[in-house]
Amino acid sequence: xxxxxxxxxxxxxxxxxxxxxxxxxxxxxxxxxxxxxxxxxxxxxxxxxxxxxxxxxxxxxxxxxxxxxxxxxxxxxxxxxxxxxxxxxxxxxxxxxxxxxxxxxxxxxxxxxxxxxxxxxxxxxxxxxxxxxxxxxxxxxxxx
Numbered sequence: 600x601x602x603x604x605x606x607x608x609x610x611x612x613x614x615x616x617x618x619x620x621x622x623x624x625x626x627x628x629x630x631x632x633x634x635x636x637x638x639x640x641x642x643x644x645x646x647x648x649x650x651x652x653x654x655x656x657x658x659x660x661x662x663x664x665x666x667x668x669x670x671x672x673x674x675x676x677x678x679x680x681x682x683x684x685x686x687x688x689x690x691x692x693x694x695x696x697x698x699x700x701x702x703x704x705x706x707x708x709x710x711x712x713x714x715x716x717x718x719x720x721x722x723x724x725x726x727x728x729x730x731x732x733x734x735x736x737x738x739x740x741x742x743x
Contacts, residue, residue, distance in 0.1 A: 620680045621647070621648055621649055621650045621680070622648065622649055622650070622677055622678065622679045622680065622693070622697060623649070623650045623651075623652055623663070623677070623678045624637070624640065624649050624650065624651050624652065624675060624676070624677050624690070624694060625652050625653075625654050625659065625663070625666065625675060625676040625677075625678065626651070626652075626653060626654065626675045627653070627654055627655075627671060627675075628653025628654060628655045628656070629653075629655060630728055630729070630732060631732040632728040632729075632731050632732030633675070633728065633732075635732070637651050640694060640698070643698045643699075643700065643701065644697070644698060645698075645699055646697075646698075646699055648697040648698075649694065649697060654666070654671055654676075663678055663684075665682075665684060666678075666684070672725065672726070673686060673687055673722075673725060674686055674687030674688070674690060674691075674721060674722075674725045675687065675690050675691070676690055677689075677690035677693045677694060679693070687718070687721050687722065687725060688708075688717050688718040688720075688721035688722070689718075691717075691721060692705060692708040692717070695708075
């Protein structure tokens, strides 16, 4: 019996791609500022490279036990398929690298001054996200 190697190769590639786990972006689902930005990221993720998960999602700690060690007020987390965890501005850079139209500017994160400024701005935003989002004072989005 003759097997068409082209169709077999296409099927193997498709199976391999579907078996590859996406990077997972974990954000504060109780913060309207965070939800607004994650909504934008979802629109920009045209290649469907990211899984977007609120940190309040049931079972998240079992799925990613290392997340329990972190203080989420320092920013979002991006967990890559190799289980590396990127935090805050580093996570934002990793997200940008995965978004089609943001890749071209993501390289700038490696320029020392831009890297420092980006991390500083991200830290300020993370600590002021409640006031930036006009969230109520119900204890969510606590500043650090």
